[in-house]
Amino acid sequence: MLRNHAGKLAATTAVSAMLMAVAACGGDSGSGGTDTASQGATAASSAPAAADAAKVGLAYDIGGRGDQSFNDAAAAGLEKAKAELKLGETKELEAGAGETGAQKEERLRLLAQSGYNPVIAVGFAYSEAIKKVAAEFPEVKFAIIDDAAQGPNISNLVFAENEGSFLVGAAAALKTKKDHIGFVGGVQVPLIKKFEAGYVRGAQSVKPDIKVDVKYLTQPPDFAGFNDPAKGKTAAQGMYDAGADIVYQAAGGSGGGVFEAAKDAKAWAIGVDSDQALTADASVRSVILTSMLKKVDVAVFDFLKSYVDGTVKAGPTTYDLKAGGVDFSTTGGQVDDIKNKLDEYKQKIIDGEIKVPSE
């Protein structure tokens, strides 16, 4: 009987863990939407040319404003648009960790219903939600970053992360003294695999025999890998201990742990999305060799501009090296000596001489 009792407790523990995850979302979306509901659902003004009436709605991915990376870049694009284009009021909603797809839908629906047009969804997590909601509001223009969700009123702002990663991979291969480098990905999803593919190819095109350690912190549907700096640190330490001297991270909020490990090991790390030699904590900036820049701000601004100009087109717009959507950073001057070589690779990719795989 006692055994039974213990078993029951174990089962309850597991069930409660799941319950928690589901219920957590309920709490989160409440805290995300602050005062939208009170503004009332005004009829959506669907005349795209009326710039004054462009009320922009923006839904962030997990991490939200202040992540010093991906979401902040989207916010910067919106700020720039606010300053340069005549926009109406704007509304930004945050996502919570571990929320369900239904809550993402609800967030987009709330924006569309309240008369926000266009609505921008930041991150591939909105893929399913935007398909549904865009169909419900055919007169509203939607945009999604990092995803290929299709719809007559959905614009896809996608990036050639593999091309940018190719360049930092080449930089790592040129800089390594041990011919051994590493890659830490947050969650093994197709998007992050694109980073890995470009990085590995870039490194190999400089040194075909180079050893590249690859580690993803978690497997989907567990997205904790984007939020666990302790795991990021452990994984990077393992690579440095094994002999790697440069590690590239595409791990969102876990990336800070990779920088910590680099600092402890007196080795290099490569940043991602924004110029992390400027945005990361001051104590670790000196270990950042370069960063793969993904100019989400440019994409958001361009989209808003096209909306104001009345030239929004549905379907994918790819921000690649050619379009200046991805690049590598030179802050800190650590890659100045190899900048010419990297620019050569860049030109070859732009000219189509080098094809970078995306998986």
Place this chain on the structure above:
Amino acid sequence: MTVTDLSAKAAPAPSARRFRLSWQIALLGVLALLVMMSLARVVTGANDITSGGTVGAAIGLAVPIGLAALGGLWSERSGVVNIGLEGMMIMGTWCGAWGGLTFGSPWAGVIAGAVGGALGGLLHAIATVTFGVDHIISGVAITLLGQGVTQYLSKLVFVGMKGGGETQSPRIPPIESVSVPGIGAPLRDLAGTHMFLLSDLAGVLYGITQNVSLFTIVAILLVPLSFYLLWRTAFGLRLRSCGESPVAAESLGVNVYLYKYVAVVISGALAGLGGAFLSIVAAGIYREGQTGGRGFIGLAAMIFGNWRPGGLAGGALLFGYTDALQLRQGGTSVHALLLVVALLLAAFCVYQLVRQRRTRAALITGIFAILVFAVFTTTDTVPEQFTSFTPHLTTLLVLSLASQRLRMPAADGLPYRKGQAT
């Protein structure tokens, strides 16, 4: 029934078992395990499985889980199921970061983390002890509350700080690490030679003596301290009697409500310390969602350890070690671990056959041993998709192999009202 009777019942009745786990046997077991791992290392060349870095990382990953488990132990020994450990841990991560940043000292953060967790514990005690709310419901509510409150507080506090945001804090001042002087370099060199057994010993020693955070030492000391308080003092005996038979304890004049309150608040403080370790030492920053379910894993480690301090520390270490293996060298190390598992299963099979004379059980274990060995020989590495489950799988395996004599406190999770016996 007297209190002394109770204590005899509460102890895990060693006479009922075949043998008692003495420290000699435990040491011999650890040595045997080390020999097997050394063998696996030499055969596969996966040098990371006993390296100092792995052992250090294993301890770092085990500490938050172990502290949460210890928190669970205190609460459940007094008869209150604490599924809110995760929430208390979340409070600990946030308060730890806040304390460290506000007062400029990481130790202030450690204390703040414990206080934050203790507040969660106090809430749990008020709900379950005073108002008789179902323990599971209260625990789940506290976990939700922990997430919500920290989100709100982050917006209030961290947004204004340089380098902080709605979801993360700036860098927290670090806690000092200490090393046993003079043996670091020789041990590292010895481990680097990759000799059989000797290098493995050196690696393990290096991991536990070099660059150990002071917080880790405090956390490790809390395990024997908890054992002493709970099993060697009158206070502990009374506290455990509340978890075994509160009515009997009450009849002997024990203030059951008070003891439950104390136990659950200490439980929260320990879970909070686990959270503070995570944000201050393991990560260096507070990050929303960084506990990633470690509170629940701590609860599992406590059950794994049969509601005993030593057992739960072992469970936490096993989880931390396998997690470190898969995070550091992924496929290669986990592949080598397969050989260790095959060897262990084979040894267990022989034990079942010779000592226990359970032929059928031995046959099943033997088949599994051969299967694992076959997988080991036919593959070079374990795919990434599987390595991340290594800690969970290993824990399951050990649980199913260990004789399933888990015994929880008799009145754990049961409602108790003062004077209900009359």
